[in-house]
């Protein structure tokens with residue numbers, strides 16, 4: 389049986405989430421780099437017609453959309469389950485994953501990280517400070533909500549790692565490591581502790597991109 393393949397650059401937060409799910413399940417995978425810009429070329433569009441990363445393949449089965457990929461990984465492979473059986477925790481996990489797609493990725497990655505890190509590095513552009521400032525209130529609200537929804541669990545939706553943790557950690561890890569994240573995270577020591585726990589997991593260490 390062939391190893392699963394993840395297509396995309398290692399630094400993409402969504403690519404990282406897909407790889408984290410595989411690593412948590414103890415599944416060896418291949419990462420096929422899709423350099424910035426190549427995601428709009430025909431070779432990648434045949435895998436992901438919306439020109440986004442990641443795309444995924446396993447045993448002749450092709451998939452895109454990160455939530456679908458991480459759910460497939462959890463259902464398809466043996467190992468510790470990454471979805472709670474308790475319906476409230478399972479719903480909380482789904483809610484947090486929804487927050488990532490609808491609010492956290494657009495504000496934290498699409499606006500703050502793109503302008504602060506990616507645009508200068510890949511496009512040779514100065515950060516758009518206005519776009520960053522405009523996104524920060526939404527990014528702060530995401531932190532406040534994730535912090536609130538976590539209640540007093542060890543991880544975001546339960547006392548064990550779930551898909552919610554794997555969808556959120558790339559965004560919050562990067563955000564905590566840019567200057568714009570300093571003040572927002574100062575208000576949420578519980579989330580800083582959670583990042584500290586996540587950072588020590590073998591899945592994090594083997595998939596962490598060099599940024």
Ligand SMILES: N[C@@H](CCC(=O)N[C@@H](CS)C(=O)NCC(=O)O)C(=O)O
Nearest residue numbers: 400401402439440441442453454455
């Ligand atoms: N709904 C997609 C979103 C993936 C996504 O937005 N990926 C970003 C990188 S983290 C991307 O491909 N950006 C390239 C672009 O928008 O041109 C998923 O869940 O996989």
